[in-house]
Amino acid sequence: MRTGNHIESYPRHISLSDNPVVWFWLVALMAAMIVLPAFSGLFVLGLAIRILIAAVGAIGLNLLTGSTGQISLGQSGFLAAGCYTTGLLIADYNWPPELALPMSGIVAAALSFLVGIPSLRLKGLYLAITTLAFSFIITQFLLFAEPITHGPYGVRIEDTVLFGFDLADPTTMYYFCLGILVLVTLGVLNIMRTRVGRAFNAIRDQDIAARAMGINLTTYKLTAFAASSFIVGLAGGLMAFQFRFINVDIFSVTLAIEALAMIIVGGLGSVAGAIIGAAFIILLPEFVGDAIGLLPAGISDVLARGALEIKGLLIGLVIILTLRLEPDGLIGVWRNLKRYWSRWPLSV
Amino acid sequence: MTVLLTVENLTQRFGGLVAVDNVSLDVEEGSIFSLIGPNGAGKTTLFNLVSAIFPPSEGKIMFGERALHKAHTHQLAEFGIGRTFQNLAVFHHATVVQNLLVGLHHQLKANILTAPFFWGRPRDEEIKARRRVEEIIDFLEIEHLRDLPVGQLSYGLQKRVELGRALAIAPRLLLLDEMVSGMNAEETEDIARFILDIRDEFGITVMMVEHDMGVVMDISDRIAVLDRGQLICVGEPGEVSQNPDVINAYLGKK
Ligand SMILES: Nc1ncnc2c1ncn2[C@@H]1O[C@H](COP(=O)(O)OP(=O)(O)OP(=O)(O)O)[C@@H](O)[C@H]1O
Ligand SMILES: [Mg+2]
Numbered sequence: 001m002r003t004g005n006h007i008e009s010y011p012r013h014i015s016l017s018d019n020p021v022v023w024f025w026l027v028a029l030m031a032a033m034i035v036l037p038a039f040s041g042l043f044v045l046g047l048a049i050r051i052l053i054a055a056v057g058a059i060g061l062n063l064l065t066g067s068t069g070q071i072s073l074g075q076s077g078f079l080a081a082g083c084y085t086t087g088l089l090i091a092d093y094n095w096p097p098e099l100a101l102p103m104s105g106i107v108a109a110a111l112s113f114l115v116g117i118p119s120l121r122l123k124g125l126y127l128a129i130t131t132l133a134f135s136f137i138i139t140q141f142l143l144f145a146e147p148i149t150h151g152p153y154g155v156r157i158e159d160t161v162l163f164g165f166d167l168a169d170p171t172t173m174y175y176f177c178l179g180i181l182v183l184v185t186l187g188v189l190n191i192m193r194t195r196v197g198r199a200f201n202a203i204r205d206q207d208i209a210a211r212a213m214g215i216n217l218t219t220y221k222l223t224a225f226a227a228s229s230f231i232v233g234l235a236g237g238l239m240a241f242q243f244r245f246i247n248v249d250i251f252s253v254t255l256a257i258e259a260l261a262m263i264i265v266g267g268l269g270s271v272a273g274a275i276i277g278a279a280f281i282i283l284l285p286e287f288v289g290d291a292i293g294l295l296p297a298g299i300s301d302v303l304a305r306g307a308l309e310i311k312g313l314l315i316g317l318v319i320i321l322t323l324r325l326e327p328d329g330l331i332g333v334w335r336n337l338k339r340y341w342s343r344w345p346l347s348v
Numbered sequence: 349m350t351v352l353l354t355v356e357n358l359t360q361r362f363g364g365l366v367a368v369d370n371v372s373l374d375v376e377e378g379s380i381f382s383l384i385g386p387n388g389a390g391k392t393t394l395f396n397l398v399s400a401i402f403p404p405s406e407g408k409i410m411f412g413e414r415a416l417h418k419a420h421t422h423q424l425a426e427f428g429i430g431r432t433f434q435n436l437a438v439f440h441h442a443t444v445v446q447n448l449l450v451g452l453h454h455q456l457k458a459n460i461l462t463a464p465f466f467w468g469r470p471r472d473e474e475i476k477a478r479r480r481v482e483e484i485i486d487f488l489e490i491e492h493l494r495d496l497p498v499g500q501l502s503y504g505l506q507k508r509v510e511l512g513r514a515l516a517i518a519p520r521l522l523l524l525d526e527m528v529s530g531m532n533a534e535e536t537e538d539i540a541r542f543i544l545d546i547r548d549e550f551g552i553t554v555m556m557v558e559h560d561m562g563v564v565m566d567i568s569d570r571i572a573v574l575d576r577g578q579l580i581c582v583g584e585p586g587e588v589s590q591n592p593d594v595i596n597a598y599l600g601k602k
Pocket of ligand 2: 391392393434
């Protein structure tokens with residue numbers, strides 16, 4: 001408890017949240033997530049799986065871009081590396097899926113040094129372009145190193161059984177992804193309340209002061225790259241089980257832009273924001289698609305043919321609106337609401 | 349008295365400009381040492397050299413056995429040197445507590461492999477760190493600001509937080525670059541009192557750059573005067589204020 005300006009318990013002060021209301025809503029949300037498959041059809045479940053995987057990827061990207069301030073357009077490259085690692089290890093090398101999935105994270109983290117080391121002296125736009133180039137190199141490699149990667153033919157994954165659970169079953173896949181998301185969320189929240197997370201933020205906000213406080217920029221930037229890529233690699237590994245037939249075409253630049261949109265819309269630097277942003281960006285085209293369906297047949301046909309362009313347009317629009325109206329994103333809106341209500345009626 | 353910091357024939361050039369010109373000086377352990385001089389005299393540059401922000405063009409800086417002219421900035425905290433910046437370098441979005449916690453970085457051990465599994469050693473060290481931060485918050489009398497984002501505080505209070513962050517390093521030497529500029533009389537008085545307490549209670553040696561002559565004359569044990577990169581005089585406040593070169597450097601220009 002807090003009484004005025006005095007602290008009675010330190011453990012409580014470093015807990016993830018000392019607000020019972022927050023815990024209540026978290027438990028309610030988890031309960032809803034757990035019972036979801038009982039009430040939803042295949043379509044909704046598929047959508048939910050996409051959101052869960054996107055959320056894992058967004059949390060990873062957010063650790064690098066939101067928390068450490070290193071802009072990355074390399075998301076597709078790391079997702080591809082993770083996805084192909086799991087896919088190839090299972091399909092060609094008969095690795096058990098239980099080992100292939102963590103390996104996705106490790107391979108992506110190792111690859112992150114390729115882009116992390118040259119990036120040590122780069123900032124902002126230059127870093128963004130370097131990571132984009134990295135992404136191209138990865139996808140080109142996957143396409144042309146046919147003897148290793150099957151090149152343009154793609155990889156089919158037959159063995160999808162982890163610890164006795166078959167991920168080819170949507171309900172099982174859903175719970176598995178939910179589990180991974182919960183673990184990744186807890187892991188990153190924990191990182192952020194230790195010196196490692198504070199070092200990330202310090203590098204983002206004031207790099208000279210960070211150094212004067214004893215933070216080794218090289219170590220922590222590379223750490224941020226590796227940790228972020230590990231998580232994104234895991235998300236890529238999950239995609240292998242989601243698609244079960246993987247192909248380089250999945251990993252376009254659009255994917256990297258979408259990932260950036262998720263963390264911007266959700267709120268840069270916030271783990272909860274990354275999850276909310278992932279849900280928002282995945283659901284947005286669905287809702288807009290439904291809305292278009294309601295329009296008169298002539299118009300909706302025209303719009304449906306340009307679905308991909310409309311999606312791109314929407315994402316761009318949402319990014320601009322967020323930066324313009326609420327740079328702290330949806331999580332910022334939520335914080336403002338919370339402040340408003342906890343002070344009501346004094347807050348008007 | 350033992351010498352804590354030795355600067356020997358230190359020179360820093362920026363292109364054709366000699367910002368610090370062959371400066372030598374000693375700072376005694378437990379003293380309050382002020383560095384004064386007109387704008388552009390090279391005071392901040394000297395601080396940047398001592399805190400290894402960049403290596404000097406020539407010369408040596410010794411902190412005990414440590415050669416600061418060859419060190420990396422991030423080693424300074426571990427050596428026991430803390431500093432504040434002339435243009436405030438607090439973490440604006442972070443709260444007061446979070447700002448101070450960053451100063452404890454080198455005293456903690458969590459790394460990327462242990463941090464995700466918080467419960468255990470990382471948690472114990474966080475609790476300890478939190479306690480230490482609370483002591484500094486008490487000392488600086490900012491209990492009521494604890495959980496506010498530093499960006500929301502007044503300029504004077506932000507400087508106070510930055511001082512706290514440097515104290516969190518647990519330094520033997522504290523470098524303060526223009527702490528009281530932009531502060532009102534009351535805030536200035538508070539800071540002067542804190543600096544004295546920092547030296548007297550914690551035994552920390554303080555080296556400060558300051559334009560406020562009232563504060564400088566009141567609390568300094570020794571004063572060094574820089575003018576256009578050159579050290580023109582070092583001595584006790586009484587000597588320095590009588591020195592014709594100093595009077596000339598200050599009054600000659602204005
Ligand atoms: N990184 C740098 N690159 C080039 N020139 C610099 C750099 N840092 C300082 N200078 C120059 O060196 C000279 C000394 O600057 P410095 O900041 O050390 O002065 P100062 O004594 O701290 O002045 P003030 O009282 O205005 O803070 C100035 O002419 C300044 O323009
Ligand atoms: Mg200066």
